[in-house]
Amino acid sequence: MLTLFVLYILWISALSQEDNTRKDSMRICQCDTCQTGTCVIDILNNNTRCFVKFSLDDDNKQYTYRSCTNQAILACNSQMTDRPFKVQCCSENYCNSDDKIPDDHVILSEMQSKSIDDKITFETADDFDNKGTYLDNNSSTAEDELGLIYILVGSVTVLFAISLLLVLVYKRCNYPQPHKDYTLTPHTDYPFTGVKGAPFPPQQPDLSSSFGSGSGYNSERRMNQRTIARQITLIETIGKGRFGEVHRGSFRGDNVAVKIFASHDEKSWSREMDIYRTALMRNENILGFIAADNKDRGNWTELWLITEYHELGSLYDFLSQNTLNNYDMLIFALSIANGLTFLHSEIRGTSGTLNANGNNYHCTSGYKPAIAHRDVKSKNILVKSNMECCINDLGLAVRHDSKNDEVERPPDHRVGTKRYMAPEVLDDTLNPRSFDSYRKADIYSFGLVLWEIASRTVNASAPIVDEYRQPYHEYVAPDPSVEEMRKVVVVDRCRPAISRHWNNDGYLRLMEKLVQECWYHDPGARLAALRVKKSLVAFRDSLNNEVKV
Template structure:
């Protein structure tokens, strides 16, 4: 029985308003009744997010109301084309339709979102090390660059723009080992019972030790979620609504409505601007003296533009700050203590440029972060 609801899925008749599309759903679920132990996590006007149990594993279920069936169909098609081939996109498990809901089932991660991770008390007190911020940024950038890529051949994938990149839509898939240690990503071969999204890590004998000589290791892996507002380059996107997503993360060209609707690259560059703000959030928790600063540092996570706008800024508020005044979140002087952080800061500054054509591409961001991680023996 679903908490707060008066029925169980086992009591509902499966119906479908678009039989042609439903026949194409190659879900690994027989139907939604295979899931039990439901708990409602979050409610929105058009969707609900639940946690449930499927084959002894926790899963997340995103449920669209019947009036939002077109949004369900759209998101499902995008996930089916993207998530099965990249570990840094939230894995789609299956889908089903009931009389009351249109459902999509995903992996569930106990560590929740990047936003939650950055705001946890431990990180607020000690901050994050250089290795940790690079690994979080790098694995998230792998997801974005994959979305922005076009795959041809027998199993093609269109170019996808997310349109709502923010820290709450990036999930922490795994945190393995000791967060005080240098991060390493040496995969252990999967056994036949592990799916593609289950990655284990082993310690590298050449692993650099952290400042506190901790001999343990750590890995942090992220994935991008919530493709409900995403668009693809193989559809007609010339007349879509521009101002969707979260006001705080909207690019200057979205806020000023100057984005070139006829050029798909414009939407990709808008994603890059939003991702630069996420990178700023990550570095706002950076502790250059981690884990033992010589003096008290403020490593508490802040939202972008927190110094200029309220918790829930309006479109006009953001347009005034981002477009009219051309302001950006501040970069603190203590972030420059290490030369190794400079590439990270340059990515941020170039990627939130007011000129979309001056921003880095997602693949360029990934490769720059990859180079920095390799230079520090993180990957």
């Protein structure tokens, strides 16, 4: 668009310069037959001149005629023989006026004294008038109007081209309808590493129909023209939720997770894909996004999100079947805090090169806005094989525009899992225009997750712990309503019970303090994610030092 604008300015400048040159080369001549009494010539054209014609009629009476001609080469150099007359040509303003030509009698005397062969004549006295073209001032006006028309037409053309470009950009930035044949939209900020540790090389989608992130890779890295959905074999269903189902699938020998949305839930699919495709959206404690695609099932269309697969499942499933030691507790908590800190932080990136398994991948610079999750809970956190955790399910997340201090306004700010809703969400006092309000609500939910982790931690002082329970299990039913949760959390200001054995262990006591500072009723009193992360780093380092001793 900028190139078109620059070319347009240069074109207008060239026209203006040409118009100025034309004006500088114009000369005004006296014209006996023009309505304005003058005519115009262009001295850049060697065939246009002012002239004055001296003639004798049949009775030897003299007359003078002044005008312009566009046949100067013929008119000013003629050697014809018949009725005598003489032509004088010139190219200055009013050079053929009465005060700038010789006396008529002198001219006629010269004509009569010369021989017939030397007279400067046309074949007849009228031929010169017929062969000359007399231009009056109206012709200059017409040319100016024509130039104006050229400028207007050019301006309209450029504006049309810019408008067309804007429409194409708008269409490219908006998501296509679900019944179209979507092309793979891989995330290429960072290579995907499967279970076997071999990264998928960054691949560029077909730009004619794609809407994924990443571009500029060499042609040999372009993927197969088949969509990724056709290359994945679904193996088993591993979960269900409000959106649809999650399947384990196989892609090029590696396990992947396939989150399948129904076509009528396209907005949720588009929203989560859009968040994952945010620039620099790569962190070891955020679920790795691979691609988005669709699968035609005949009478309906499935919308797919393909992500990394973690066989240990969600934190909820893991805690339901396993207990933790102090070190596992801190690693779980720290990795979640790290992912939440990453989401809540604004990041301005730089360009560089990433080396993975001997291959260099170009990492483009970008900007990641701060993001609030809005549905932090143990079911939306996965346990990785290295016993760290990663946050997933970003379908309800909102981004913050720090430049204008604006939040992407969600259609409803009272969303999430009711059991994990913060007090200000339950009583509908959260300020939807303040991004920090959403961050504080995330921290409250994170405090409940920390309570779940600590409740399943065994140590020397507590070798046996109770079976896994969800937060507030002692107060509400398995599927509580908003009003039930509001009464417990807001009116009664209850919190999940903390076991007495926590007081017998130093790290559980530290965790208890951290949990309480996260689930304060007053949002302003809650810790920031970064503060929680730093506290957990200190706990971990202290534990490591004890082990070394």
